[in-house]
Amino acid sequence: xxxDLRTNARRLRNAVEPLAAGVYFAPEAHQAYTALGFDxxxxxxxxxxxxxxxxxxxxxxxxxxHIPGEVAAAAFGCFNPGVVxxxxxxGWQITxxxxxxxxxxxxxxxxxxxxxxxxxxxxxxxxxxxxxxAAAATWPAHPIYxxxxxxxxxxxxxxxxxxxxxxxxxxxxxxxxxSWAVGGADAVEILLLTEQWWGLPARSYTPSRGxxxxxxxxxxxxLAQRGLMSSDEELTDAGRAFREEIEVRTDELERPLLDALGxxxxxxxxxxxxxxxxxxxxxxxxxxxxxxxxxxxxxxxxSGLTIDTAAEHYENKI
Numbered sequence: 001x002x003x004d005l006r007t008n009a010r011r012l013r014n015a016v017e018p019l020a021a022g023v024y025f026a027p028e029a030h031q032a033y034t035a036l037g038f039d040x041x042x043x044x045x046x047x048x049x050x051x052x053x054x055x056x057x058x059x060x061x062x063x064x065x066h067i068p069g070e071v072a073a074a075a076f077g078c079f080n081p082g083v084v085x086x087x088x089x090x091g092w093q094i095t096x097x098x099x100x101x102x103x104x105x106x107x108x109x110x111x112x113x114x115x116x117x118x119x120x121x122x123x124x125x126x127x128x129x130x131x132x133x134a135a136a137a138t139w140p141a142h143p144i145y146x147x148x149x150x151x152x153x154x155x156x157x158x159x160x161x162x163x164x165x166x167x168x169x170x171x172x173x174x175x176x177x178x179s180w181a182v183g184g185a186d187a188v189e190i191l192l193l194t195e196q197w198w199g200l201p202a203r204s205y206t207p208s209r210g211x212x213x214x215x216x217x218x219x220x221x222x223l224a225q226r227g228l229m230s231s232d233e234e235l236t237d238a239g240r241a242f243r244e245e246i247e248v249r250t251d252e253l254e255r256p257l258l259d260a261l262g263x264x265x266x267x268x269x270x271x272x273x274x275x276x277x278x279x280x281x282x283x284x285x286x287x288x289x290x291x292x293x294x295x296x297x298x299x300x301x302x303s304g305l306t307i308d309t310a311a312e313h314y315e316n317k318i
Contacts, residue, residue: 058091080210
């Protein structure tokens, strides 16, 4: 794979992420889900409210159908199934697929309109380019992307932009799960490796996916036995190379999208980059962690849970 493809794949990922995933933090979405009967956002950091996880699992998974938690856990990849399964079961007691999909779409459209205006310059062109990329993406082994494809596009121009961005984002997310699952890591291990690959402290991010201290202890031991972590829980050179290889494989799986964009990628990013930064400034996506987006990881949509609050939130469910 050329360095250009790797660089461009990550540039696209970085630009699309807040645009697509802002719906998990937007006040409009929290209010809509609370109105349906879900709990409010459990925690806010730096002025950004994190997702309430029952609403998160239900709203994100609904594109794939009225699915059981086992299917959602398989598609999401890195979340503890012991959390996803009961949370999604609870979510389907609160609402139905059609209702939460409509609430999600309205909320994303309202958030983007609030921050970017009704028709920001380049809206139609950026949407067309994102749709071109999304249409070129592969379907096999990409369940969330394919679920989104089944929904079509909203009539509202801003809603169409968001759907196109979400398709591109979730295709890469599905590709990432493929890459680490076949690359020799399990869910706990990929999270533990990713923390330090991003430059975050050990055990700082993994709890947000429902994994407990016991899970992390065992995962770190497995990684140490393979030479990917040291005995004092530091990422080794071999571990860093292993984690980077997973990201490189993910980049490669996004080649069809980049080929479809071709020389128009720079034009697309001309629009998306400032929009994504505006979404962060508008408190609808967390502030990017220094260095992460240069290296190639990306916090995506952390729940904001610490080790202590994760234990309190999850351990009585598992």
